[in-house]
Amino acid sequence: MKKNILIIPGDGIGQEVTTWGKQVLETVAQAYGHEFSFDEAIMGHTAIEATGNPLPDETLEKAKASDAILFGAIGHAKYDNDPSAKVRPEQGLLKIRKELGLYANLRPILLFDELLDASSLKPEVLRGTDILFFRELTGDVYFGEKNRNEDNTFASDLMNYHRYEVERITRKAYDAARTRNKRLCSVDKANVLETSRLWREVVQEIAKEYPDVETEHMFIDNAAMQLVKNPKKFDVVLTANLFGDILTDEASQIAGSMGMLASASIGDGTGFFEPIHGSAHDIAGQNKANPLASILSVALMLDIAFGLQDEAKAVTNAVAETLKAGWRTGDIANAETAADKILGTNEMGAKVLS
Amino acid sequence: MKKNILIIPGDGIGQEVTTWGKQVLETVAQAYGHEFSFDEAIMGHTAIEATGNPLPDETLEKAKASDAILFGAIGHAKYDNDPSAKVRPEQGLLKIRKELGLYANLRPILLFDELLDASSLKPEVLRGTDILFFRELTGDVYFGEKNRNEDNTFASDLMNYHRYEVERITRKAYDAARTRNKRLCSVDKANVLETSRLWREVVQEIAKEYPDVETEHMFIDNAAMQLVKNPKKFDVVLTANLFGDILTDEASQIAGSMGMLASASIGDGTGFFEPIHGSAHDIAGQNKANPLASILSVALMLDIAFGLQDEAKAVTNAVAETLKAGWRTGDIANAETAADKILGTNEMGAKVLS
Ligand SMILES: CC(C)[C@H](C(=O)O)[C@@H](O)C(=O)O
Ligand SMILES: CC(C)[C@H](C(=O)O)[C@@H](O)C(=O)O
Numbered sequence: 001m002k003k004n005i006l007i008i009p010g011d012g013i014g015q016e017v018t019t020w021g022k023q024v025l026e027t028v029a030q031a032y033g034h035e036f037s038f039d040e041a042i043m044g045h046t047a048i049e050a051t052g053n054p055l056p057d058e059t060l061e062k063a064k065a066s067d068a069i070l071f072g073a074i075g076h077a078k079y080d081n082d083p084s085a086k087v088r089p090e091q092g093l094l095k096i097r098k099e100l101g102l103y104a105n106l107r108p109i110l111l112f113d114e115l116l117d118a119s120s121l122k123p124e125v126l127r128g129t130d131i132l133f134f135r136e137l138t139g140d141v142y143f144g145e146k147n148r149n150e151d152n153t154f155a156s157d158l159m160n161y162h163r164y165e166v167e168r169i170t171r172k173a174y175d176a177a178r179t180r181n182k183r184l185c186s187v188d189k190a191n192v193l194e195t196s197r198l199w200r201e202v203v204q205e206i207a208k209e210y211p212d213v214e215t216e217h218m219f220i221d222n223a224a225m226q227l228v229k230n231p232k233k234f235d236v237v238l239t240a241n242l243f244g245d246i247l248t249d250e251a252s253q254i255a256g257s258m259g260m261l262a263s264a265s266i267g268d269g270t271g272f273f274e275p276i277h278g279s280a281h282d283i284a285g286q287n288k289a290n291p292l293a294s295i296l297s298v299a300l301m302l303d304i305a306f307g308l309q310d311e312a313k314a315v316t317n318a319v320a321e322t323l324k325a326g327w328r329t330g331d332i333a334n335a336e337t338a339a340d341k342i343l344g345t346n347e348m349g350a351k352v353l354s
Numbered sequence: 355m356k357k358n359i360l361i362i363p364g365d366g367i368g369q370e371v372t373t374w375g376k377q378v379l380e381t382v383a384q385a386y387g388h389e390f391s392f393d394e395a396i397m398g399h400t401a402i403e404a405t406g407n408p409l410p411d412e413t414l415e416k417a418k419a420s421d422a423i424l425f426g427a428i429g430h431a432k433y434d435n436d437p438s439a440k441v442r443p444e445q446g447l448l449k450i451r452k453e454l455g456l457y458a459n460l461r462p463i464l465l466f467d468e469l470l471d472a473s474s475l476k477p478e479v480l481r482g483t484d485i486l487f488f489r490e491l492t493g494d495v496y497f498g499e500k501n502r503n504e505d506n507t508f509a510s511d512l513m514n515y516h517r518y519e520v521e522r523i524t525r526k527a528y529d530a531a532r533t534r535n536k537r538l539c540s541v542d543k544a545n546v547l548e549t550s551r552l553w554r555e556v557v558q559e560i561a562k563e564y565p566d567v568e569t570e571h572m573f574i575d576n577a578a579m580q581l582v583k584n585p586k587k588f589d590v591v592l593t594a595n596l597f598g599d600i601l602t603d604e605a606s607q608i609a610g611s612m613g614m615l616a617s618a619s620i621g622d623g624t625g626f627f628e629p630i631h632g633s634a635h636d637i638a639g640q641n642k643a644n645p646l647a648s649i650l651s652v653a654l655m656l657d658i659a660f661g662l663q664d665e666a667k668a669v670t671n672a673v674a675e676t677l678k679a680g681w682r683t684g685d686i687a688n689a690e691t692a693a694d695k696i697l698g699t700n701e702m703g704a705k706v707l708s
Binding site: 220 | 429433434435437438442444448474475476479495496498500501502506507508509510511512513514515516517518543544545546547548549550551552553554555558571573574575576578579581582583584596597599600601602603604606607612632
C-alpha cells in the first residue's frame with residue numbers, strides 16, 4: 001500500500017512525540033511491505049512565529065493533498081495569559097478541523113491492565129472499562145459568532161447546531177455501537193439548552209433506525225459524575241464539541257494519563273490523528289513526554305484511514321508489551337515503579353519499536 | 355433570633371429530604387432559643403401540575419418576603435424525554451435564581467473521613483481535599499437568547515457575560531479565598547471562547563487587589579481532569595455557570611455521593627439553600643433518599659444567611675457523628691457496610707436529630 005502522510009508536529013512536546021509516531025510508521029511500512037512517504041508542515045505557535053499565521057496556506061494545501069495527517073499538539077502559555085491576543089495557536093487547529101470537514105472525533109478510552117494502578121480511581125472501579133467517545137468537532141460554541149463590545153463590558157459566543165451536523169455524527173456513533181456492546185449514551189443539557197433539545201430530538205429519531213442498540217440520554221453534569229462513579233456503564237458516548245472536550249479529558253484519568261490517549265478526527269476527506277494531550281511546554285525538549293499517545297494515534301491511522309487492521313493491532317500490542325515489561329514514562333509511573341523502569345521519551349519510543 | 359424560612363420541596367425526593375432539613379431547623383431553634391417560622395410553596399413539575407406555571411407568582415412573592423429559602427430538588431423525566439416541551443420544571447429554578455439575583459452559588463466539597471471508602475477515587479488521592487466552588491449562577495448560556503428556526507433544522511443559545519457579572523462573583527470568591535488557603539483557581543476556556551477571555555481579563559484585574567491570594571487560570575478540560583487526578587491541589591475554584599454545573603457534579607464523587615453535597619446561592623437578597631442532587635424520581639417516595647445534603651444545606655443557611663456559626667457547626671457535627679457511628683444511607687454505603695447500618699431517609703434523619 002502506498003500512502004502520503006503529513007506530519008504536523010505543532011507546539012511544545014508535539015515535535016518529540018510525533019518523531020516516534022513517524023518511526024513507528026516507518027517500521028510498520030518495512031515489516032508489512034508498504035510505501036509510506038512523509039512530508040512535514042507547521043501549525044500553531046510555531047507557525048505564528050514563522051509566518052504570523054497559525055495555519056499557513058501551504059500547510060492546509062499539504063493537508064488536503066495527503067492521505068492522513070499525524071498531528072502533535074498545540075498551544076502556548078504566552079497567549080493563554082493574554083486574553084486580548086487576536087492571533088492564537090488554537091485557531092490553527094480549529095481552522096484545519098473545519099477546512100478538512102473533520103466533524104467526528106473518536107476518542108477510545110483504552111485501558112491497559114498494567115496501568116490500572118496509575119489511575120486515581122480504584123482498580124475495581126476501572127477494570128473492564130471500554131469507552132468510545134464520539135465528539136462532534138466542527139460545530140457548537142467553538143465556531144459560532146463571537147462578539148465583544150467596544151468598551152469591553154460584554155462578550156458572547158453563539159452555541160449552535162444544524163440538524164445535519166447532529167445527524168451525521170449520530171449515524172457514525174450508532175454504526176460504531178453496532179460493532180461493539182450495542183449501547184449508546186448521548187450526552188447533552190436538554191433541560192436548559194435549545195441546542196441540546198435539537199440534539200436530543202435528532203438522536204431520538206435516528207435511534208429508531210438502530211433498534212438493536214440501546215439508547216440512553218444523559219445530562220452533561222450527570223455524565224461528568226457517572227464517568228468517575230461507574231465508568232464501566234458506558235460503551236459509546238456521543239456528545240457535542242464542548243461537552244466532548246470536557247468529558248474526554250476527564251476520562252483520560254481512567255486510562256491513567258492523558259499521555260496514553262489517542263484520537264482520530266474523520267469526516268469528509270483526509271483523516272487527522274492526534275494525541276489528546278496538549279503541548280505541555282513545561283516538559284518540552286526535556287525527553288520526558290510520553291510518546292505512547294502519538295504511537296497509538298498511528299494505530300488509529302492504520303486502522304481507520306488505511307483499513308490496515310493487522311498493522312494497527314501490531315502497534316497496539318507493541319505498546320501493551322512494553323507496558324507489560326514494566327517500562328513507564330514519568331506520567332504513568334506510580335510510587336512502586338522501580339526508578340530504572342522509568343524512561344524518557346526516546347527510550348520509551350525505542351522500546352516500543354523493538 | 356426571629357426568622358421566616360420558606361420551604362420549597364419541589365419535585366421527586368425534594369419533599370422527603372426537606373422534611374428533615376426543616377426538623378433540624380426546628381431542633382436548632384429549640385436548643386438555641388431562636389424563633390423560626392415556616393411557610394411552604396411549590397415549584398417545578400409539582401407547580402406545573404397544580405397551576406401550569408413552574409414558578410407561580412405566589413411562590414416568588416413568598417420567596418422575596420422570606421429571610422431564607424430551603425429548597426429540595428427539581429425535574430421530571432417526562433420533560434427530559436420530550437425535547438419539544440415548552441413548559442419545563444427547570445424554568446422555575448432558573449427564574450427564581452434570576453429574580454432573586456442569586457448570582458453566586460457556593461458549593462463546598464466537604465469530605466467526611468468516614469466516607470473516604472464510598473468514593474471511586476483512592477483514599478490517598480482524596481484525603482485532605484477541601485474545595486469551595488464559586489459557580490456563577492445568573493448568566494452564561496443558561497440565560498442567553500435561545501433560538502430554533504421554523505423548520506427545526508437549527509437551534510442556538512447565546513453564551514454571554516457582562517463585565518459586572520464576572521466582577522461581583524470574582525470578588526466574593528477572592529474574599530472567601532482570603533479566609534481559607536489563599537489559593538484561587540479560575541476555570542474557563544479562554545483558548546476558544548470570547549466569553550472566557552473577558553472572564554479571564556476581569557479575574558486578572560481583580561487579582562491585583564488580592565496580592566495575598568495565589569491565582570491560577572485553568573482550562574475547563576484540564577480542570578475536569580485535575581479534579582480526578584489531584585483534587586487536593588484546589589482551594590477556591592471560581593467558574594462560570596455551565597462549567598460550574600459540570601465540575602461540581604463531577605466533584606460530588608470526591609465527597610462519595612451527591613447525597614452529601616449542599617449549596618448556598620446568594621446575591622442581592624434572600625439566600626437560597628439546596629442540595630446539589632436532583633429529584634431522583636426513581637427512588638422518590640421509597641424512603642431511600644439521603645437527607646444529609648438537605649441537612650447540610652441547613653448548616654449553610656444558619657452560617658451564611660443568619661450568621662449563626664455555632665448552630666451551623668452543631669448541625670455539621672451531628673452529621674459527622676452519625677457517620678462516625680457507622681450509619682449510612684444506600685448511596686454512601688460500601689460493600690463492607692453491615693446491612694443493619696443501612697438506613698432509610700427517615701431513620702437517617704432521626705439519627706442526626708438525636
Ligand atoms: C486546543 C483546544 C482548542 C482543543 C479543543 O478544545 O478542542 C483541545 O483541548 C482538544 O481537545 O483537542
Ligand atoms: C436542574 C438544572 C437546571 C440545574 C442547573 O443546571 O443549574 C442543576 O443541574 C443544578 O446544578 O442546580
